Amino acid sequence: MKYLLLAIRHCVSHYRWSIVGSIICSLMVGFLWGANIGAVYPFAEIIFDGQSLHQWAERETVNCKEQIAHLRKKIDGYDEEIAKTDDPVKRAEINRHLRRDDSAMNGWEDKLANIEKSQPWIDAYAPETPFNTLLLLVGFLLVGTLVKGVFLSLSMMLVARATQLTTLDLKHQVFDKLLDIRLGKSNISTGDSTTRMNGDVGSIGAALEILFGKTIREPVKMFACLAGAAYINWRLLILSLLIAPIAAFVLYKLARTIKELNKSSILIQARITGFFLQVMNGYYVVKAYGTEDYERKRFEAKSREAYWERVKIQFFNSMVRVNNEVLGLGMVCLSMIAGGYLVLNQETQIFGIPLADKPMELGSILAFYAFLIGCTDPLRKLGDVFGSIQAGIAASEMVYPLLQQELPIQDPQRPVSIDSVGRDITFKEVQFCYVAKTPVLKNLDLTIHQGETVAIVGPNGCGKSTLINLLMRFYDPDLGTVEIGGTDIRQFRQHDLRSQIALVTQSTVLFDESILENIRYSRMDATDEEVLKAAKLAYVDQFVQTHMSNGYDTLCGDSGSNLSGGQRQRISIARALLRDPDIIIMDEATSQIDLDSERLIHESLKNCIAGRTAILITHRASTLQLADRIIVMNHGQIEAAGTHEELIQTSSTYCRLYVEDESENGEANSQKRSAA
Numbered sequence: 001m002k003y004l005l006l007a008i009r010h011c012v013s014h015y016r017w018s019i020v021g022s023i024i025c026s027l028m029v030g031f032l033w034g035a036n037i038g039a040v041y042p043f044a045e046i047i048f049d050g051q052s053l054h055q056w057a058e059r060e061t062v063n064c065k066e067q068i069a070h071l072r073k074k075i076d077g078y079d080e081e082i083a084k085t086d087d088p089v090k091r092a093e094i095n096r097h098l099r100r101d102d103s104a105m106n107g108w109e110d111k112l113a114n115i116e117k118s119q120p121w122i123d124a125y126a127p128e129t130p131f132n133t134l135l136l137l138v139g140f141l142l143v144g145t146l147v148k149g150v151f152l153s154l155s156m157m158l159v160a161r162a163t164q165l166t167t168l169d170l171k172h173q174v175f176d177k178l179l180d181i182r183l184g185k186s187n188i189s190t191g192d193s194t195t196r197m198n199g200d201v202g203s204i205g206a207a208l209e210i211l212f213g214k215t216i217r218e219p220v221k222m223f224a225c226l227a228g229a230a231y232i233n234w235r236l237l238i239l240s241l242l243i244a245p246i247a248a249f250v251l252y253k254l255a256r257t258i259k260e261l262n263k264s265s266i267l268i269q270a271r272i273t274g275f276f277l278q279v280m281n282g283y284y285v286v287k288a289y290g291t292e293d294y295e296r297k298r299f300e301a302k303s304r305e306a307y308w309e310r311v312k313i314q315f316f317n318s319m320v321r322v323n324n325e326v327l328g329l330g331m332v333c334l335s336m337i338a339g340g341y342l343v344l345n346q347e348t349q350i351f352g353i354p355l356a357d358k359p360m361e362l363g364s365i366l367a368f369y370a371f372l373i374g375c376t377d378p379l380r381k382l383g384d385v386f387g388s389i390q391a392g393i394a395a396s397e398m399v400y401p402l403l404q405q406e407l408p409i410q411d412p413q414r415p416v417s418i419d420s421v422g423r424d425i426t427f428k429e430v431q432f433c434y435v436a437k438t439p440v441l442k443n444l445d446l447t448i449h450q451g452e453t454v455a456i457v458g459p460n461g462c463g464k465s466t467l468i469n470l471l472m473r474f475y476d477p478d479l480g481t482v483e484i485g486g487t488d489i490r491q492f493r494q495h496d497l498r499s500q501i502a503l504v505t506q507s508t509v510l511f512d513e514s515i516l517e518n519i520r521y522s523r524m525d526a527t528d529e530e531v532l533k534a535a536k537l538a539y540v541d542q543f544v545q546t547h548m549s550n551g552y553d554t555l556c557g558d559s560g561s562n563l564s565g566g567q568r569q570r571i572s573i574a575r576a577l578l579r580d581p582d583i584i585i586m587d588e589a590t591s592q593i594d595l596d597s598e599r600l601i602h603e604s605l606k607n608c609i610a611g612r613t614a615i616l617i618t619h620r621a622s623t624l625q626l627a628d629r630i631i632v633m634n635h636g637q638i639e640a641a642g643t644h645e646e647l648i649q650t651s652s653t654y655c656r657l658y659v660e661d662e663s664e665n666g667e668a669n670s671q672k673r674s675a676a
């Protein structure tokens with residue numbers, strides 16, 4: 001509950017007036033609910049007796065006075081009897097009768113006082129005939145119900161405003177957090193992120209709406225009824241409520257079970273979402289390998305797990321409802337037995353326990369029952385929403401720990417300005433592992449000078465991309481430092497650091513926007529002319545003019561699915577060119593570009609890297625020619641460095657890679673030629 005309290009605090013502190021307004025409206029709803037039910041009393045007392053309010057007041061005044069006079073006489077008699085007897089048992093008996101009649105007399109006196117108080121109102125406003133009194137009561141009920149409806153609707157709208165805005169705030173906070181927290185060695189999956197963002201925040205919003213809506217309104221209605229019942233006979237009410245502690249204990253146990261089930265349901269839902277996203281992303285692989293049945297079965301297994309969890313939740317939710325209904329019915333039954341006994345026997349006590357000041361009348365006991373029945377409706381409604389509150393508590397226990405989690409990659413307290421340092425890039429004794437005890441980079445030392453173009457080659461999995469991940473500060477090294485111009489990059493603001501670098505990765509990420517907007521993504525304030533210039537340099541213009549019916553306004557599709565791999569890579573190269581960075585990193589950025597375009601792209605790459613520090617991860621011989629120096633990596637270390645000619649002589653790893661690449665390119669070229 002402590003995490004849901006944070007959401008409640010946010011809602012109350014930010015949208016206080018909506019909440020205050022809704023509480024006032026809820027109080028009015030509760031009051032009018034009780035007042036409407038209270039109308040049972042005059043119905044039973046007045047209308048069924050065929051009297052008007054004037055006649056009823058007259059009759060009751062006489063009745064009260066008679067009863068008071070009669071009881072006073074009895075009480076005086078007791079005084080005389082006590083004076084006459086010395087027998088202590090008899091005296092105790094007389095005293096007991098004295099106390100009982102004294103309390104009954106007080107009851108009649110109170111009633112008389114109330115009638116006398118309302119007499120001027122009755123004289124002034126009450127209708128003269130019983131039928132008109134009935135009409136007045138019906139009118140009162142109608143107006144009361146209408147006004148209650150207005151307050152109810154106002155209260156619901158105000159609650160919706162406050163809780164929906166809180167949900168929106170929470171969504172923004174979660175979105176902001178997810179933008180940063182997935183850096184470093186955090187293990188938040190896409191499924192988890194999606195479930196946190198949608199389902200969990202939504203469940204918190206729903207719980208808040210219930211908490212500030214029904215959970216205030218229904219108890220107020222209930223308390224209005226309890227107050228009405230207590231006014232009629234508080235002792236009988238306490239007797240009726242004897243069952244409540246047992247029901248509260250059962251409710252407490254059910255609450256814990258429902259919360260735990262909701263938590264496990266959220267985790268299962270996150271796994272299903274993650275699985276679904278994976279299948280959708282790998283849609284064509286699924287189709288190509290005909291694994292639809294396999295995926296269908298896996299999906300069924302996961303959904304069945306979720307189904308059972310939901311069934312269990314619904315079962316326990318229904319138990320809450322049963323518990324609340326039993327509580328309501330139990331209260332009514334207890335009071336029916338006790339109240340019925342009192343009315344039928346015109347008694348004021350049961351087993352010596354006083355339950356009324358004076359014998360109860362039919363009207364009073366009917367109104368008392370009506371008030372108790374009035375309690376069962378809010379109890380039932382609370383039972384229905386109890387599960388949603390538990391779901392909200394469970395969801396808040398997923399969302400708030402995420403919001404409170406420390407960012408794995410943080411900006412320094414006093415950042416160094418990146419403009420004030422030189423641009424040599426140095427990796428100093430860098431050690432790094434993704435998984436404990438499995439080092440990917442081992443004591444790696446490397447310096448890349450400002451303006452130098454360095455190509456990094458090495459077998460798959462040797463750590464080339466990891467090196468770039470550290471330079472981009474997507475991860476921090478476990479040991480050692482990565483420096484730019486002699487300053488540890490952890491001293492720079494992340495935004496400043498990344499603004500100096502343009503990164504073109506092997507797997508190009510495009511958004512479902514136009515080609516123009518996708519290129520502009522690297523510099524949002526670039527003009528259309530600047531975007532088009534970069535597009536021409538990266539040979540995007542070539543395919544846009546010939547293949548795209550909507551030109552630069554053509555949408556790229558989900559993750560660029562409307563474009564070919566080579567087209568996507570050209571767009572991401574254009575993106576990098578537009579950024580005009582100090583450091584450019586190309587991680588297998590031309591791997592999908594065809595041989596004809598490669599020559600052209602190389603011309604533009606040459607222009608692009610001139611005067612900048614460039615890191616090219618590539619095996620392509622043509623790209624290697626652009627490098628001033630080639631670094632050979634193997635097993636997370638720098639194995640050799642030099643020019644192509646030097647490495648051919650000195651590095652067996654380089655020779656192996658170069659020969660493999662040459663033969664692959666040769667084969668591709670000859671295939672192309674024979675196809676032509």
Ligand SMILES: Nc1ncnc2c1ncn2[C@@H]1O[C@H](COP(=O)(O)OP(=O)(O)OP(=O)(O)O)[C@@H](O)[C@H]1O
Pocket residue numbers: 434435440458459460461462463464465466467
């Ligand atoms: N997020 C990750 N979690 C765990 N291990 C990872 C992660 N990313 C990479 N690795 C592991 O780290 C090692 C180095 O990966 P890296 O991507 O740096 O290699 P690479 O040299 O760029 O390979 P390639 O030439 O195939 O692109 C690999 O063994 C890989 O399995």
